[in-house]
Amino acid sequence: MDIYDELLRWAKGExxxxxxxxxxxxxxxxIGVVATKDIQKDDRILHVPTTTLRAIETVPKHITKNFPKDARVHGLLAADLALETLSPTSKYxxxxxxxxSQSDIxxxxxxxWDPALHPFLPPPALSLVQKQLAKFALDHASFQTSLPSLPSSPTVPRDTYLYTWLLTNTRTFYFETPRTLRLRLPRDDRMVLQPVAxxxxxxxxxxxxxxxxxxxTITADRPYAAGDEVYICYGQHSxxxxxxxxxxxxxxxxWDEVGLDEAVLAELDGKQRERLEERGFLGGYVLDADTVCYRTQVALRLLCVPLREWRRFVDGGVGEGEEAAQAKVDRLLVKILRRYLVKIDGTLETLSTLEVGEVGQREMLSMRWQQIRGLVDKTIMGLES
Ligand SMILES: C[S@@+](CC[C@H](N)C(=O)[O-])C[C@H]1O[C@@H](n2cnc3c(N)ncnc32)[C@H](O)[C@@H]1O
Structure with a gap:
């Protein structure tokens, strides 16, 4: 019996x-999920009872009781996996x-990855990774403090906990359990592991x-032919x-978009940043395949029109010189995006000669920067046409 048959046999029992x-x-x-027969839209394809979930409630008491009261579910599930995976008699x-495997993750x-590769992540991805690092540091500190109080005081290397923490990060579903609701946990921490789904x-x-x-319950969003891979959508993510x-x-x-903070903020002096901050428009600038966001428009307009006119624009008013103002903004945007293209090309050039990290990781970064280049290029063409 192969590992997938074994998983299905176990899951059926659950x-x-x-x-x-x-x-x-x-x-x-x-691994992915494939249709074994033709599936129609709205067919139910998977049903998982909540009794199978691995949630804060299923983390053994001897683990939870040694963690701080406000420990994150993410950290607890990772602790459970790290300790339980070490046990050969695991129920799971x-x-x-x-x-x-750990090496795949x-x-x-x-x-x-080798931190020397981090500066080559696009800024929105880097910012997420930095937030993850901060959360991991907290969870790992709680985990380490709890280990000596556990039965047999196990030794668990940092990498093992990092592995189970990342495994948890990539495989959890949003779910409200009685405890996540009672403890009013933040939305991003209302998570459960859901074998098979x-x-x-x-x-x-x-x-x-x-x-x-x-x-x-997972329900088909459209027809699938036998042999097709069947997907879910983890969210509307870039x-x-x-x-x-x-x-x-x-x-x-x-849902893809390009972060423009780096390119736009470089144009603004301290006073202009202050003005944008006061009105809630500092940062968060993006473009997608069709549009440049309103926040970017607000920031660039500040550089193109007198203050009084800018204030009217932010308040939702349109003045007489609207067309001319928008044309100025568009010209400035093209200039900024062209400068950004030069920066992207420099990053791609450096990546092509870099020797840190693994080849596949550098290829992933290059692919991402090429995608960003494509979206920026498309926007410039749209603005110039
Ligand atoms: C919830 S798991 C899905 C099952 C996973 N493929 C496995 O082997 O167990 C999420 C992980 O699957 C991979 N994945 C999901 N969707 C993908 C896609 N469209 N292309 C490439 N990898 C994907 C990523 O490694 C991601 O972290």
Whole structure:
């Protein structure tokens, strides 16, 4: 019996039901879920009882009681995995056997890459990785403090905990349990691990995931032919988000966007930044395949029109010289984006000769910067036409 059959046998015993799908190895994406027969739109394809979930409630008491009262669910689930995976008699052995290995996780997740590669992440991805590092440091400190009080005082290397922490980060679903609600945990920490449902890969549009107190259900969003990979959508995420949080980028991603803070903020002096801050418009500048965001328009307009006119624009008023003002903003934007293209090309050039990290990691970074270059280029062409 292979590891997937073993997982399905175990899952069936837990009440998990699969309808016309099965897990399969997919080149470049680890494991994914594939249709074993033709599936119609709205067909129910997976049903997972909430009793199978690994949640804050299922973390053994001897672990939770040694963690601080306000410990994050993420940190607790990772602790449970790190301690339980070490045990050969794990109740979750069938699930443990199919999840990505430590070396796979470390190769794909930027947080675990050689830090010398971090400056080459696009700024929005870098900012997410820095936030992850801060959260990991807190969770790891709690974990280390708790180890001596656990039965047999185990020794768990930092890398083992980092592995289970990242595994948790890439495989959890949003779910409200009685305890996450009672403790009023932040939304991003209302997480559960969901064996089998966690085998679905992501696409910009995918099957619908719904849940209630009793179960999670996944329903086909469209027809699938036998042999097709079936996806869910982890959220409306840009490729920078997917890279930082999940370690991949999509070739086709209608939710993709390019962060422009670096390029736009460089144009602003201290007073201008202060003005934008006062009105809630400092930073968060992005463009996507179709538009440059309103926040960017507000920031650049400050550089193009007298203050009184800018204030009227921010307040939603349109003055007489609106067309001329917008033309000025567009010209400035083209100039800024052209400068940004030069910077992107420099980054791509450096990446092509860099020797830190793994080849696959540098290729992933180059691919992402090429995507960003494509979106910036497209925007310039749109503005100039
Ligand atoms: C919830 S798991 C999905 C199952 C996973 N492929 C596995 O082997 O166990 C999420 C991970 O799957 C991979 N993944 C998901 N969607 C992907 C996609 N569209 N392309 C490449 N990798 C993807 C990433 O490594 C991500 O961190």
């Amino acid at each position: 009440g998990v039901e699969l309808f016309g799908i099965e897990p399969r190895r997919i080149p470049g994406r680890g 052995a069938a699930w443990n056997a199919v999840v990505p 470390f190769a794909t997740l930027p947080l675990a 966690d085998l679905f890969n992501h696409a910009a549009a995918g099957c619908a995931v719904s849940f209630d107190a009793a179960s999670f 490729n920078d988000f997917l890279l930082a949080e999940y370690g991949f980028v999509l070739e086709e991603n209608g």
